[in-house]
Amino acid sequence: MINRDFNELIQENSAPVKLWTNGVPVDPKAVLQLQNTAKMPFIFKHLAVMPDVHVGKGSTIGSVIPTKGAIIPAAVGVDIGCGMIAVKTSLTASDLPDSLQNIRFAIEAAVPHGRTTERHGQDKGTWKNVPDIVDNHWMQLDEQFRRICDKYPKLRNTNNYKHLGTLGTGNHFIELCLDEADFVWVMLHSGSRGVGNAIGNLFISLAQKDMQTHIANLPDRDLAYFEEGSVHFNDYMEAVGWAQDFARHNREVMMHRVLEALSREITKPFTTQQEAVNCHHNYVQKEQHFGEEVLVTRKGAVSAQKGQMGIIPGSMGAKSYIVRGRGNEESFCSCSHGAGRVMSRTEAKKRFSVADQQRATAHVECRKDSDVIDEIPMAYKDIDAVMTAQSSLVEIVHTLRQVVCVKG
Numbered sequence: 001m002i003n004r005d006f007n008e009l010i011q012e013n014s015a016p017v018k019l020w021t022n023g024v025p026v027d028p029k030a031v032l033q034l035q036n037t038a039k040m041p042f043i044f045k046h047l048a049v050m051p052d053v054h055v056g057k058g059s060t061i062g063s064v065i066p067t068k069g070a071i072i073p074a075a076v077g078v079d080i081g082c083g084m085i086a087v088k089t090s091l092t093a094s095d096l097p098d099s100l101q102n103i104r105f106a107i108e109a110a111v112p113h114g115r116t117t118e119r120h121g122q123d124k125g126t127w128k129n130v131p132d133i134v135d136n137h138w139m140q141l142d143e144q145f146r147r148i149c150d151k152y153p154k155l156r157n158t159n160n161y162k163h164l165g166t167l168g169t170g171n172h173f174i175e176l177c178l179d180e181a182d183f184v185w186v187m188l189h190s191g192s193r194g195v196g197n198a199i200g201n202l203f204i205s206l207a208q209k210d211m212q213t214h215i216a217n218l219p220d221r222d223l224a225y226f227e228e229g230s231v232h233f234n235d236y237m238e239a240v241g242w243a244q245d246f247a248r249h250n251r252e253v254m255m256h257r258v259l260e261a262l263s264r265e266i267t268k269p270f271t272t273q274q275e276a277v278n279c280h281h282n283y284v285q286k287e288q289h290f291g292e293e294v295l296v297t298r299k300g301a302v303s304a305q306k307g308q309m310g311i312i313p314g315s316m317g318a319k320s321y322i323v324r325g326r327g328n329e330e331s332f333c334s335c336s337h338g339a340g341r342v343m344s345r346t347e348a349k350k351r352f353s354v355a356d357q358q359r360a361t362a363h364v365e366c367r368k369d370s371d372v373i374d375e376i377p378m379a380y381k382d383i384d385a386v387m388t389a390q391s392s393l394v395e396i397v398h399t400l401r402q403v404v405c406v407k408g
Contacts, residue, residue, distance in 0.1 A: 006017045007021060007022065013045050015039075016045075027321075034063060036220050037060065037385060038074070040072070045289075048066075050393075056299060060298045060299065061296045061365065062337070064298050066294045068294055071225060072225045073204045073206075073240075074222075074295070075297045076297050076299065080243040084337075085277075089270050091184040091268070093182040093184070094268075100403060100404050101122065103365070104361065106265050110116060111166065112125050112126055112166040114167075127165070140222075140245075145160065147373050148239050154202070163194050164246065165257060166249055168193055173405055175402050178268070186262065195246060203240075244285075254280065263348070277310070277312050280302075300338075305325050306326060309325075314377070315339055316372065316377065317376075318339065322398035325394055336390055342381055343379050348368075351368065352376050360378065361376075364405050366407065
């Protein structure tokens with residue numbers, strides 16, 4: 001059945017799957033993954049699928065999974081609380097120097113990023129000398145973390161405190177962008193870092209262990225779940241809530257450090273105005289939909305309640321958008337979290353060269369080496385087509401173009 005705004009997949013003994021994917025490619029493997037999730041008996045109403053949909057570990061990226069009475073830890077995933085923060089400044093393009101290289105270097109020096117995997121020595125992705133702002137934010141997280149660790153002691157030995165205010169790797173980034181009026185925006189993308197990854201993996205394995213006698217009956221072992229009211233359900237909801245708080249604080253610390261670095265490089269005083277919220281796109285929370293309280297898992301999707309501001313970034317070198325939600329109930333008030341990959345990182349590195357990356361990012365001050373080829377715009381869907389497919393979910397408030405990009 002085709003609707004004006006979305007397509008719908010119907011199968012027996014399953015919740016419907018509604019896809020806002022008109023005009024964008026959808027991998028058949030992602031459809032199969034969605035159909036498996038839709039078979040779970042506790043799905044509420046239907047699955048909502050965003051135009052950036054692609055296959056993910058545990059569950060489909062770009063999916064909104066509403067549940068009643070149960071939660072699937074692998075659907076939330078291991079990058080718990082991953083999301084975006086964007087701030088508009090009073091600076092304009094004319095206030096920026098002709099060469100933006102020193103600004104990039106200053107940001108790279110202000111925020112630990114990337115990762116070194118050697119066993120000996122300092123991981124470059126963690127703090128060597130922890131700044132005071134990290135301590136101030138950690139004080140708001142420490143007490144609850146201790147309580148969680150009392151129940152699950154192995155979480156003590158994770159990267160937690162020293163990862164607060166650090167970027168990470170993969171598609172995480174810090175950018176300077178210009179909007180249609182040439183105002184400078186600072187935007188960044190990161191989550192709950194090492195500790196969130198450890199929490200995600202711990203509870204995914206606990207769910208699979210709890211269900212070991214029934215796991216063969218699941219469409220996929222990654223769909224192992226906790227039933228509401230169980231000890232592990234309650235512990236998971238506490239731990240995942242904490243990780244989401246950590247992620248929010250992580251982005252706030254980084255934003256503070258980036259703005260400080262920017263103020264040292266640009267002598268003209270400037271002010272900031274937070275037009276777009278600090279929003280998660282990998283998370284779970286209780287919400288009201290269709291008159292009922294449900295758990296909504298957004299795996300690579302952003303909340304788009306009526307009037308709510310959100311951020312939809314393009315890939316490295318592509319446009320990004322500041323949006324306002326339309327409160328579309330059929331989508332559980334959601335929108336995409338980006339463009340969405342059309343090929344794996346491995347495939348992108350095989351297919352494209354450093355020269356391709358240099359051409360695609362010619363207008364951006366950024367790294368242009370073999371380690372970031374997997375983030376080339378051509379490895380992603382066309383962001384314009386993605387935005388058109390979800391015009392019933394959000395309205396565009398600002399269109400941003402990158403001028404500086406820092407990658408992990």
